[in-house]
Amino acid sequence: MKVITGIQNAVADCQTHKAVHDKYLKIGWKARQAAFAEIHKDELDSFNKAFRYLKKQGVDLNVNLDSLQAEYSKLQTTYDVYECAHAEYGHKRTRPYS
Numbered sequence: 455m456k457v458i459t460g461i462q463n464a465v466a467d468c469q470t471h472k473a474v475h476d477k478y479l480k481i482g483w484k485a486r487q488a489a490f491a492e493i494h495k496d497e498l499d500s501f502n503k504a505f506r507y508l509k510k511q512g513v514d515l516n517v518n519l520d521s522l523q524a525e526y527s528k529l530q531t532t533y534d535v536y537e538c539a540h541a542e543y544g545h546k547r548t549r550p551y552s
Contacts, residue, residue: 455526455529455530455533457511458522458525458526458529459526460507460511461507461508461511461513461517461522462519462522462523463504464504464505464507464508465504465508465515465517465519467500467501467503467504468501468504468505468508468515469515470500471497471498471500471501471504472501472515474494474497474498474501475497475498475501475502477490478490478491478494478498
């Protein structure tokens with residue numbers, strides 16, 4: 455469930471900062487590109503961090519967020535049923551789940 459949330463956040467970050475990143479890539483001269491990068495450092499860093507996370511998870515920017523949300527809801531329901539069953543039998547959770 456953490457991974458799904460991370461993917462959703464990373465896609466949102468990439469979509470937010472994609473215009474700045476695309477403009478950075480279109481600048482042909484190194485001096486102008488470096489000046490642009492200095493001005494927009496936070497946006498470019500945020501985009502790059504989110505993009506690296508998506509690549510690490512094997513996902514690209516065209517991921518279907520609706521199917522991810524459906525998967526998350528399914529996992530959350532299963533987790534809630536599991537928690538109720540444990541509570542019913544008086545078991546304490548020994549390690550945290552998310």
